[in-house]
Amino acid sequence: MYQTNQAQTVQSEAVQVAHAQVIHATAEISGLRLIWSDDTNQLIPWFWVRDHGTDGISQNLKTLQRQVDTFSLAADTRADIAAMDEAGQNIQIGWSDGQETTISVQRIAEATGKCIDDDQLSGSDSKTYWLKDSMPDQVPSISFDEVMASDEGVLNWLMKIDQYGFCVVTGTEATEEGTERLAKRIAPAQRTIFGTYWPLSTDVKHHDDTAYTTDFLAPHTDASYYYNAAGLQMFNCIEFDGRGGESVVVDGFAIARKIEAERPDLYDTLCNIIVPGHYKEEGVHLAAERPVIRKNRHGELVQVTFNNYDRSPFILPEKQLEAFYEAYAEYSRHSMDQANWLKIPLRPGMALIFDNWRCMHGRMGYSGRRYFFGCYHDKADYESRIRTLQHQLARR
Numbered sequence: 001m002y003q004t005n006q007a008q009t010v011q012s013e014a015v016q017v018a019h020a021q022v023i024h025a026t027a028e029i030s031g032l033r034l035i036w037s038d039d040t041n042q043l044i045p046w047f048w049v050r051d052h053g054t055d056g057i058s059q060n061l062k063t064l065q066r067q068v069d070t071f072s073l074a075a076d077t078r079a080d081i082a083a084m085d086e087a088g089q090n091i092q093i094g095w096s097d098g099q100e101t102t103i104s105v106q107r108i109a110e111a112t113g114k115c116i117d118d119d120q121l122s123g124s125d126s127k128t129y130w131l132k133d134s135m136p137d138q139v140p141s142i143s144f145d146e147v148m149a150s151d152e153g154v155l156n157w158l159m160k161i162d163q164y165g166f167c168v169v170t171g172t173e174a175t176e177e178g179t180e181r182l183a184k185r186i187a188p189a190q191r192t193i194f195g196t197y198w199p200l201s202t203d204v205k206h207h208d209d210t211a212y213t214t215d216f217l218a219p220h221t222d223a224s225y226y227y228n229a230a231g232l233q234m235f236n237c238i239e240f241d242g243r244g245g246e247s248v249v250v251d252g253f254a255i256a257r258k259i260e261a262e263r264p265d266l267y268d269t270l271c272n273i274i275v276p277g278h279y280k281e282e283g284v285h286l287a288a289e290r291p292v293i294r295k296n297r298h299g300e301l302v303q304v305t306f307n308n309y310d311r312s313p314f315i316l317p318e319k320q321l322e323a324f325y326e327a328y329a330e331y332s333r334h335s336m337d338q339a340n341w342l343k344i345p346l347r348p349g350m351a352l353i354f355d356n357w358r359c360m361h362g363r364m365g366y367s368g369r370r371y372f373f374g375c376y377h378d379k380a381d382y383e384s385r386i387r388t389l390q391h392q393l394a395r396r
């Protein structure tokens with residue numbers, strides 16, 4: 001028999017989030033009945049309750065990894081007893097096979113949408129989508145000194161990126177070392193075939209990509225040919241002596257939302273048709289695929305992937321192909337509408353960082369010399385930094 005030690009039961013390490021309280025918990029035949037203080041009631045299936053125990057037998061209390069042997073549970077597993085503790089934080093369950101487990105109210109609240117899921121960064125409400133009719137009044141920016149000085153500065157920086165999809169850092173050191181010092185405030189950079197840190201200029205001859213020309217680059221996301229496409233991309237301007245070459249940023253999530261509102265049929269096509277991307281050079285042949293718009297299990301936007309340069313050849317049955325080209329062209333039309341662009345002329349001492357899963361970036365054609373130094377960050381590393389900083393600063 002399991003011995004559930006109440007003292008060992010922990011809430012997750014995450015910051016506790018306020019939510020409605022459970023007024024009453026009872027064991028019914030098909031599940032755990034909860035009456036909440038917001039006048040709602042839920043019936044949580046027993047199998048799920050058993051699979052999600054928060055006691056020290058059901059999970060490792062240090063690593064929070066599941067220890068329940070999900071696959072040995074009987075499909076008709078059920079409980080006879082549900083008893084809430086005095087603080088209203090945990091419910092002890094007495095199973096019909098004689099075992100006992102505990103489940104925290106917070107775990108149920110998170111899983112059922114009573115509060116923000118611990119793994120989510122923030123609700124989509126905290127994001128500011130911007131297009132021509134809703135441009136930010138000012139380009140979101142932060143000083144290099146603020147980012148370097150404190151964890152609060154780093155979190156402030158990352159939350160601007162989370163809100164707008166990009167941010168400019170001012171007063172940077174216009175050196176390769178300065179670029180690395182800035183990037184490391186987030187996490188180690190993500191290594192790809194381009195290296196960990198990389199120069200961006202016409203001097204680069206060993207990669208065959210239009211990025212290393214002076215040509216206009218239409219807005220796109222990078223790494224459509226990587227399954228683990230870069231989450232963040234950063235360019236620090238080291239040198240500029242020329243004309244043109246402004247960086248262009250476009251809010252891909254805002255475009256997705258606009259298409260969803262105006263043409264839900266095209267939005268569905270962009271969510272459902274899987275588009276392949278590839279990259280080839282001597283000794284390298286990368287290929288990956290995903291839809292233009294990817295959503296999470298809550299139906300929120302997670303990632304846009306739009307790179308017509310790197311799209312691989314693929315064909316579909318005629319009707320689907322027509323639908324794809326129409327939807328893809330609609331996405332392109334918004335992304336090529338200059339009224340939707342923010343043009344940022346980067347000069348030495350300025351760095352641009354953007355969420356490559358949300359914003360597209362491009363570049364105006366230029367003449368003269370332009371030397372950027374940059375890197376990518378993995379999406380999960382970037383989000384982990386936000387969660388841990390939020391947790392750490394909330395405890396101070």
Ligand SMILES: [Fe+2]
Nearest residue numbers: 211221222361
């Ligand atoms: Fe790019």
